[in-house]
Amino acid sequence: MASTTSLSLLFTLMLVSLCIVLCAAGNFNQDFQITWGDGRAKILNNNNLLTLSLDKASGSGFQSKNEYLYGKIDMQLKLVPGNSAGTVTAYYLSSKGSNWDEIDFEFLGNLSGDPYILHTNVFSQGKGNREQQFYLWFDPTSDFHTYSILWNPQHIVFSVDGTPIREFKNLELIGVPFPKNQAMRIYSSLWNADNWATRGGLIKTDWSKAPFTASYRNFNANACVWSNGKSSCKSNSPNSTSSTWLRQELDTSGQQRLRWVQKNYMIYNYCVDKKRFPQGLPLECTRF
Ligand SMILES: *[C@@H]1O[C@H](CO)[C@@H](O)[C@H](O)[C@H]1NC(C)=O
Ligand SMILES: *[C@@H]1O[C@H](CO)[C@@H](O)[C@H](O)[C@H]1NC(C)=O
Numbered sequence: 001m002a003s004t005t006s007l008s009l010l011f012t013l014m015l016v017s018l019c020i021v022l023c024a025a026g027n028f029n030q031d032f033q034i035t036w037g038d039g040r041a042k043i044l045n046n047n048n049l050l051t052l053s054l055d056k057a058s059g060s061g062f063q064s065k066n067e068y069l070y071g072k073i074d075m076q077l078k079l080v081p082g083n084s085a086g087t088v089t090a091y092y093l094s095s096k097g098s099n100w101d102e103i104d105f106e107f108l109g110n111l112s113g114d115p116y117i118l119h120t121n122v123f124s125q126g127k128g129n130r131e132q133q134f135y136l137w138f139d140p141t142s143d144f145h146t147y148s149i150l151w152n153p154q155h156i157v158f159s160v161d162g163t164p165i166r167e168f169k170n171l172e173l174i175g176v177p178f179p180k181n182q183a184m185r186i187y188s189s190l191w192n193a194d195n196w197a198t199r200g201g202l203i204k205t206d207w208s209k210a211p212f213t214a215s216y217r218n219f220n221a222n223a224c225v226w227s228n229g230k231s232s233c234k235s236n237s238p239n240s241t242s243s244t245w246l247r248q249e250l251d252t253s254g255q256q257r258l259r260w261v262q263k264n265y266m267i268y269n270y271c272v273d274k275k276r277f278p279q280g281l282p283l284e285c286t287r288f
Contacts, residue, residue, distance in 0.1 A: 027048065029047045031065060031219060032050065036061050038060075041061065049216070052089070052214050056210055061191075066223075067227070068185070068226060069181075069183045071221050072148065073222075074148045074221075076219075077140070077144065077216055079140045081142070084141070084212060085203040086203065086206075087190065089106070089188070089214045091107075092187055092188070095184045097182075100125075100182065105119075106119040108198060116141070117135065131270050132166055132266060134265045134267060137264075145160060148160075163257045164258040174287065175283060222243070233246065270282070270285070271285035
């Protein structure tokens with residue numbers, strides 16, 4: 001009896017130490033640092049879970065330790081449940097300086113049962129104004145879902161659970177600047193934006209429901225890490241040598257799914273907003 005107990009204890013210890021080795025791959029402490037929020041952002045569950053929270057006094061945020069120049073970056077998010085009106089969970093890549101590049105996901109909260117808006121934007125050399133907004137085909141607060149950014153020399157693709165929702169092509173040939181020589185960090189924050197976020201600012205944050213919490217897990221970056229003026233591209237996938245993401249295009253099925261999302265779930269597209277651009281639509285909108 002005693003030996004069975006000690007054997008199973010030994011086995012448990014072996015599993016635990018194996019987890020310390022394996023579970024450490026892609027852990028939050030290694031890849032991210034909490035940047036603000038005075039204790040409102042937390043890394044939990046053996047570094048496998050990160051939570052941001054927001055109350056009346058403050059929101060919170062984190063950023064990646066690495067800077068990236070191209071990559072396929074996946075994160076699972078579970079958004080603020082219940083009445084999240086007025087809250088914004090921002091998850092984006094950004095470089096620095098006045099000519100910065102940026103690739104944005106922003107999740108605009110809502111009253112219980114009313115749909116979140118997934119807001120996206122792309123800045124190149126300091127110029128944005130490229131908003132596209134979507135409803136989601138699931139409740140993003142009831143479980144974790146994967147939000148991905150593929151950024152390579154050909155295009156930027158935003159995906160949700162592997163379904164592409166937006167493509168920003170490299171159209172430098174027709175004079176549209178494309179993010180390609182400024183490294184970007186990953187940033188995320190949960191903050192109050194009830195002056196515009198929900199129904200254009202009509203619905204305010206209900207602070208009696210605070211604190212509001214968003215959760216993150218399963219970060220994975222197949223990416224080129226920028227450090228000391230050099231880029232080193234690594235991949236965690238079995239196909240590491242080929243870095244397929246660096247050349248990845250949308251295949252036929254990806255294009256079909258992109259069209260399905262844009263037809264059924266897109267609620268705002270700057271590319272068709274002629275009132276906003278009386279001088280003519282942005283150049284990239286003339287080519288699809
Ligand atoms: C919130 O719900 C309203 C009513 O369904 C909807 O018009 C709006 O787009 C939703 N999302 C946000 C962020 O306002
Ligand atoms: C590597 O990539 C090729 C081509 O995309 C694919 O057929 C193969 O299954 C991949 N191998 C592994 C181990 O994922």
